[in-house]
Amino acid sequence: MKKVHVAILGGSGYTAVELIKILLRHPHVHIEAITSRQEGSPAVSELHPSLKGRIEVKLEPLDAGRLVERGVQCAFGCLPHGVSMETMPDLLARGIRVVDLSADYRLRDPNVYAQWYGESHHDLPNLARAVYGLPEIYGDDIPNAQLLANPGCYPQTAILGLAPLVAGRHIDLKSIVVDSKSGVSGGGRTPKLAFHFPECNESIVAYGIGNHRHTPEIEQALGDIAGSPVEVIFTPHLVPMDRGISTSIYATPTRSFTEAQLNELYREYYRNAPFVRICDKPPATKDTAHTNFLDLHLRVVRGRIVVLAAEDNLIRGASGVAVQNFNRMFGFDERTALL
Ligand SMILES: NC(=O)c1ccc[n+]([C@@H]2O[C@H](COP(=O)([O-])OP(=O)(O)OC[C@H]3O[C@@H](n4cnc5c(N)ncnc54)[C@H](OP(=O)(O)O)[C@@H]3O)[C@@H](O)[C@H]2O)c1
Numbered sequence: 158m159k160k161v162h163v164a165i166l167g168g169s170g171y172t173a174v175e176l177i178k179i180l181l182r183h184p185h186v187h188i189e190a191i192t193s194r195q196e197g198s199p200a201v202s203e204l205h206p207s208l209k210g211r212i213e214v215k216l217e218p219l220d221a222g223r224l225v226e227r228g229v230q231c232a233f234g235c236l237p238h239g240v241s242m243e244t245m246p247d248l249l250a251r252g253i254r255v256v257d258l259s260a261d262y263r264l265r266d267p268n269v270y271a272q273w274y275g276e277s278h279h280d281l282p283n284l285a286r287a288v289y290g291l292p293e294i295y296g297d298d299i300p301n302a303q304l305l306a307n308p309g310c311y312p313q314t315a316i317l318g319l320a321p322l323v324a325g326r327h328i329d330l331k332s333i334v335v336d337s338k339s340g341v342s343g344g345g346r347t348p349k350l351a352f353h354f355p356e357c358n359e360s361i362v363a364y365g366i367g368n369h370r371h372t373p374e375i376e377q378a379l380g381d382i383a384g385s386p387v388e389v390i391f392t393p394h395l396v397p398m399d400r401g402i403s404t405s406i407y408a409t410p411t412r413s414f415t416e417a418q419l420n421e422l423y424r425e426y427y428r429n430a431p432f433v434r435i436c437d438k439p440p441a442t443k444d445t446a447h448t449n450f451l452d453l454h455l456r457v458v459r460g461r462i463v464v465l466a467a468e469d470n471l472i473r474g475a476s477g478v479a480v481q482n483f484n485r486m487f488g489f490d491e492r493t494a495l496l
Contacts, residue, residue, distance in 0.1 A: 160187040161487055162228045164253075166244065167235035168193040168216050171346045172258050174205040175476035176233055181211055183480070183494035185487070188212065189229050192219040221247045231487070233479055234258055237347075242280040245304065249283055254486060255304050256479050262287035262306035263374050273370045290482040292491060293317060293430045294378060299485040307482060308378075310474025311337050311371045311393055314404035314466035316378045317433060317451055321426035322408065323383045328462060330383055332409035335375065335391045340398040340442070343470045351395065363394045400471055401442025406464040414462065419455040431492050432473065432481065440467035449477035449495040 163180065165173050168191035180186045191201050193216035200215050202208040224232070232248050234241050234257040241259035248255055264270045267278040278284055288302035289295050291313065299305065308316075315335045322328045338361070344352045351357065351364075372391045379387040420435060427433040432449045434440075440452035445467050456463040468474055477495055484491045 158185060160185055161230050162187050162189040163483075164188075164190040164192060164224050164229045164232045165235060166192045166219060166232055167237075168201055169195055169204045169346065170235050171342050171471055172475040172479075173233075173235040174208065175471045176235065176479060177201065177205070177208060177212060179472075179476055179480050179494050185489055185493065188214060189227050190214070190224060191216055193217070219244065221251055221253070224248070224253065225251045229253055231256065231483060233483075235476075237345075238274060239276065242278065242283075246280050246283055249304055254302070256290070256307055256483055256486070257287075257304065258307045258475055258479055260309060260370060260374070262304060263289060263309065264377060265289075269373050269377075273368075273373050289378065290478070291316060291378060292478070292481050292485060293427065293433060294320060294382060296485065299482055300488065302482075302486055305482050305486060307475065307479045309371045309374050310343060310402055310468070310470040311335075311339065311369075311391070311404070312374045312378065313451060313474060313478065314402055314468055315371075315375045315389065315391065315406060316382075317427075318404060318406045318453055318464040318466040319379060319408070320382050321422050322410075322462065322464075323379050323387060324426070325422070326383065327412060327414070327422075328408040328410050330379075330385065331388045332407075333379075333387065333389045334407040335389055335404060336394075336406075337392070337402060337404040338394045338396045339402045339470055340396060340400040342400045343395075343402070343474075357395055358397045361394055361396050363392050366392050369393055398442070400469055401446060402466075402468050402470045402474060403440075403442050404466040406462075406466065408462050408464075410460070410462050413460070414457055416455060416457050419457065419462065423453060423455060432477075432495070439465045442467050442469070445469050445473065447472060447496065449473045449481060
């Protein structure tokens with residue numbers, strides 16, 4: 158079978174290196190180009206020594222026309238939000254399919270984007286046709302997507318942690334509290350003071366209380382699943398570990414549940430979802446590290462429902478689910494190349 162030629166944009170970053178490692182295992186993919194602003198076209202393994210001996214590609218400036226000439230069919234955007242919506246229109250206009258890991262195409266309503274991201278959206282035509290790429294929920298829309306908005310890391314734990322309850326209207330849709338903790342790689346490789354070792358080591362701090370940008374993304378997807386508006390209090394925390402997200406979700410049920418009933422509900426809802434695991438014990442981030450699994454554990458405490466979720470923010474939260482989406486877009490088994 159002819160391999161799909163792909164390009165990775167933003168090659169020096171954390172999601173890019175994870176993506177490269179996954180795609181090197183993919184039997185139907187050829188990495189044609191890795192683009193970057195880095196000067197002097199260094200080998201990708203100079204920036205990511207873990208790739209030494211595994212890939213010879215040199216980083217290059219982004220030139221959409223050249224990518225088309227070289228047969229690139231799909232570009233993975235590992236760029237910051239704001240930069241993505243300036244970059245993608247040219248690629249899309251030239252017929253390249255895009256999996257965008259940034260937040261630029263996740264929120265359908267440009268006014269909501271402007272409100273939460275503090276700038277107006279610059280690419281309304283493509284925003285209107287973007288598909289939100291959470292395979293377990295929007296799987297049927299993904300094969301035909303030309304522009305796929307890869308979901309955020311925290312939102313996946315909240316959305317998949319709540320989907321079966323919200324779909325069946327088994328909880329009060331305004332009672333939801335989502336408390337998340339993320340490892341420091343969630344902030345990317347680009348240096349920022351809060352992520353500097355002495356600032357975050359031996360310390361846990363909440364941030365974005367009431368105004369974190371993943372809130373409207375969670376509410377949009379849960380609203381789609383419920384068929385009516387959903388309100389979430391979302392509080393993320395930065396914890397001193399490299400990678401992983403642990404999320405604790407609390408909600409008030411509209412009927413009484415036993416834990417056995419909850420487990421049955423979730424197992425049935427995710428029966429065709431190879432990367433969602435329903436666990437008998439609270440999931441540890443270590444048990445999902447370097448994998449595309451999202452683990453869930455369900456409890457009833459004093460009549461309330463408690464859902465615990467864990468994932469690797471760089472794999473399931475970003476590059477792993479990007480490949481899961483790519484597999485669906487190009488007609489491969491969605492598990493291909495994923496652990
Ligand atoms: N980290 C996570 O856990 C995670 C999870 C889900 C989604 N995401 C999203 O995925 C995207 C990439 O995240 P990341 O963690 O890989 O970030 P990162 O490590 O900071 O890498 C982003 C890369 O984008 C390029 N870049 C930065 N500023 C740019 C600019 N102004 N113009 C053009 N290129 C620029 C740089 O690559 P070059 O130096 O090679 O040009 C940079 O290394 C972000 O939108 C992020 O929100 C991240």
